[in-house]
């Protein structure tokens with residue numbers, strides 16, 4: 001696949017760079033938009049993409065990466081479902097001289113030489129922005145404000161980091177109390193099911209913080225079924241800002257969203273080319289994002305791409 005060097009992996013691919021990508025799964029609207037971005041960008045950049053969907057299982061990702069190594073792809077990129085447990089397989093890629101690009105989520109490996117770069121969001125910041133908005137909203141509260149939290153996939157970087165950022169920000173007001181926090185695995189079904197339990201166990205819930213739009217959307221069903229009005233009886237804060245989430249925000253069912261951009265494809269292809277050519281790349285590339293109130297969602301919705 002390489003241009004002119006002694007690579008053996010280029011049979012029948014017209015000299016194209018071959019990129020092996022292991023995706024987390026298809027758990028959310030964010031993930032679907034991310035997959036589309038990667039596939040479209042690869043096609044546009046003339047990169048041959050070998051795409052694998054791991055169905056939210058680390059063992060499947062490790063298997064996919066080993067397959068990519070065996071097939072001698074030029075570059076490997078993946079979005080690690082959880083943060084821990086990657087050292088062995090990353091070492092195998094390094095020994096095979098295949099550069100690895102972490103996409104969207106990072107790993108906790110101490111040896112940073114195991115990957116070229118990490119492109120993605122600052123999840124701690126997203127959690128903090130969500131928390132800061134709530135602190136501002138509730139600054140006049142005279143009594144306790146009960147918060148429930150729907151966490152993302154257990155052990156994933158966005159779940160760990162968003163939880164941390166939100167807890168840090170909301171600590172500014174001792175009235176803000178996180179009374180329950182549990183994983184809904186970043187899915188609508190998970191969000192609905194866990195919210196049902198929260199509502200049963202806690203007579204007074206003032207705020208829901210969901211680590212992504214999809215869990216918030218699932219929770220809407222549970223809240224409505226419990227006879228409460230989402231966005232009014234319960235303030236709802238989420239992360240991502242995919243179209244369905246933005247619609248819920250514009251409709252007054254959500255109250256605030258911290259954006260997390262899934263459109264990582266174009267930059268990833270650029271990095272894959274650079275890594276393949278042995279060019280230096282920055283070790284960390286941070287995605288640019290914003291936040292949305294209900295009015296801002298109304299204004300942004302017509303032009304929202306995903």
Ligand code: GYE
Nearest residue numbers: 027028030104158186212
């Ligand atoms: O927020 C969530 C998805 O890793 C940033 O994964 C991503 C997260 C995103 O399932 O919706």
